[in-house]
Amino acid sequence: MQALEERIRKDGIIKPGxxxxxxxxxxxxxxxxxxxxxxxxxxxxxxxxxxNKILTIEASGIGIACIVAxxxxxxxxxxxxxxxxxxxxxxxxxxxxxxxxxxxxxxxxSKKFLSKDDHILVIDDFLANGCAxxxxxxxxxxxxxxxxxxxxxxxxGFQQGGKLIRDRGxxxxxxxIVDSMDCETGSIxxx
Ligand code: 5GP
Numbered sequence: 001m002q003a004l005e006e007r008i009r010k011d012g013i014i015k016p017g018x019x020x021x022x023x024x025x026x027x028x029x030x031x032x033x034x035x036x037x038x039x040x041x042x043x044x045x046x047x048x049x050x051x052n053k054i055l056t057i058e059a060s061g062i063g064i065a066c067i068v069a070x071x072x073x074x075x076x077x078x079x080x081x082x083x084x085x086x087x088x089x090x091x092x093x094x095x096x097x098x099x100x101x102x103x104x105x106x107x108x109x110s111k112k113f114l115s116k117d118d119h120i121l122v123i124d125d126f127l128a129n130g131c132a133x134x135x136x137x138x139x140x141x142x143x144x145x146x147x148x149x150x151x152x153x154x155x156x157g158f159q160q161g162g163k164l165i166r167d168r169g170x171x172x173x174x175x176x177i178v179d180s181m182d183c184e185t186g187s188i189x190x191x
Pocket of ligand 1: 018
């Protein structure tokens with residue numbers, strides 16, 4: 001999506017360790033008009049699918065996912081990061097390895113908000129190694145719900161996540177795919 005690529009070129013900051021900072025418009029300060037454009041693009045891309053719920057993960061997916069939910073006119077559920085998993089059987093749980101923070105954490109979704117009747121579009125800001133999306137897919141699987149697709153704002157195409165998720169037969173629509181970036185020169189090449 002051209003508007004997103006242009007914005008990444010203009011305001012994205014490449015950090016050492018293959019981290020792209022987009023906190024001036026995507027995941028700290030948020031450009032909601034851009035989110036609306038992104039949501040419309042996912043609505044177009046997934047127009048052949050029947051979607052009744054959006055699933056994302058806290059924290060940075062939530063803002064984008066809310067705008068997407070408004071565009072699809074469906075509810076949005078976010079997986080919560082949790083210190084201690086309660087084992088009373090009321091929650092779907094999984095473990096996720098964080099790319100940016102290099103540690104693993106548990107995430108939970110209440111069984112009240114996900115069921116076998118749900119047709120889910122998963123939304124997140126970044127796809128890197130695929131751990132976050134993989135965890136969300138595991139939760140959807142535990143619920144017996146159907147994944148209609150995954151919508152990603154920025155996929156880092158030089159990391160393995162996109163391939164891993166697509167190889168599982170899941171449709172992934174990334175609005176910008178970064179094939180390479182260089183923190184010395186600031187150059188970014190999109191697919
Ligand atoms: P993954 O689980 O695919 O390895 O990483 C995805 C998660 O890590 C995303 O939810 C995102 O919050 C974070 N992340 C991964 N790479 C980047 C990056 O280059 N920049 C930022 N800002 N977040 C990232």
